Amino acid sequence: MTSELGLLAATAASIGFVHTIAGPDHYLPFVVIGRARNWKLRRTLLTTAVCGVGHVLSSVALGLLGITLGLAVGKLEILEGMRGELAAWLLISFGLVYAAWGARQAFRNRPHTHSHTHADGTIHDHRHHHHHSHTHVHDQKTRGLTPWALFVIFVLGPCEPLIPILMYPAARANTGGLVLVTAVFSIVTVGTMVAMVFLAERGMALLPLKKMERFAHTLAGMAILSCGLAIRFLGL
Numbered sequence: 001m002t003s004e005l006g007l008l009a010a011t012a013a014s015i016g017f018v019h020t021i022a023g024p025d026h027y028l029p030f031v032v033i034g035r036a037r038n039w040k041l042r043r044t045l046l047t048t049a050v051c052g053v054g055h056v057l058s059s060v061a062l063g064l065l066g067i068t069l070g071l072a073v074g075k076l077e078i079l080e081g082m083r084g085e086l087a088a089w090l091l092i093s094f095g096l097v098y099a100a101w102g103a104r105q106a107f108r109n110r111p112h113t114h115s116h117t118h119a120d121g122t123i124h125d126h127r128h129h130h131h132h133s134h135t136h137v138h139d140q141k142t143r144g145l146t147p148w149a150l151f152v153i154f155v156l157g158p159c160e161p162l163i164p165i166l167m168y169p170a171a172r173a174n175t176g177g178l179v180l181v182t183a184v185f186s187i188v189t190v191g192t193m194v195a196m197v198f199l200a201e202r203g204m205a206l207l208p209l210k211k212m213e214r215f216a217h218t219l220a221g222m223a224i225l226s227c228g229l230a231i232r233f234l235g236l
Contacts, residue, residue, distance in 0.1 A: 005170070005177045012166050012181045016188035019161055020196070025091060025227040026052075026189075027196035032220035033146055034201060036102070041201060047147050048197045051154040052190035058083075059159040060182055063167040067178075073164045080158040084231070087157035091228030094149055099221025106214045159189065 020026045027048070034044030059080070066076045162185055170181040 002173070005173055005180065008166065008170055008173075008177070008181050009184050012185040013188045015161050015165065016185040017192050019159070020189050020192040023231075025157075025231055026055075026193050027200060028227055029091070029150060029224045030193075030197045031200045031204065032223040033150070034197075035204060036216040036220040037146065041198070044201060045194050045197060047150065048194050049190055050147075051151050052193040053186075054151055055154040055157055056159055056162075056186040056189055058155045058157075059162045060167075060186065062158075063163040063182075066163065067167065067171045073168050076163050080160060080163065083156055083158045084160065087153055088228050088232035090153045090156065092225055092232065093228075094153065095221045095223070095225030095228055097221070099218050099225060102215070102217025102219070102221050106218055159185070 030044055030048045030051070033039075034041075034047070039047075062076060062079065065071075066073070162182075166181050166185055167178060170178045
């Protein structure tokens with residue numbers, strides 16, 4: 001390995017790490033959805049990893065296509081920008097719809113109290129949810145769609161620095177260098193996503209959020225909506 005290629009590999013690792021940490025959309029959606037859906041930690045981390053691999057591989061495939069066809073990097077940057085816009089709007093739409101659905105579920109499942117008078121004159125208060133079992137049935141129907149929605153959004157989302165900063169310069173050296181740099185960036189990016197989700201999920205488990213359970217889906221949708229808005233209008 002030449003010193004130039006070694007420097008490029010180190011750059012790939014640092015960019016993959018910083019790029020992921022600086023973009024809350026890389027981990028926050030998985031944390032809030034996992035908590036709202038009561039996923040086990042292993043499922044949340046697995047979903048994160050699968051979406052992360054799809055996220056990276058889509059840009060890798062595009063970069064390899066550009067290198068093979070000899071396309072100017074500027075053309076691929078335009079395409080990546082369009083993908084970024086699409087992914088941001090999909091996050092916004094998904095978050096908005098999910099928050100609205102969560103608000104409806106929270107309203108329908110609001111707890112209330114009925115008083116019952118027994119034969120001996122004792123008054124008993126009974127607190128319950130009228131729609132708990134009904135909403136649970138519908139929740140089961142949509143449960144499997146959520147990971148797929150996240151996967152599609154992440155596949156469409158670009159890894160902006162990968163192609164122009166790493167893949168094209170590495171390709172000028174040799175094929176081995178291209179593979180090395182791409183692999184380093186991919187592993188660090190996906191690994192950082194999983195690590196951030198793990199740490200955030202463990203941190204949230206320590207918080208007293210029991211009273212907010214009814215609004216978990218609404219809050220999850222709002223968090224995802226915020227990520228989409230931050231990408232679209234703040235360039236995160």
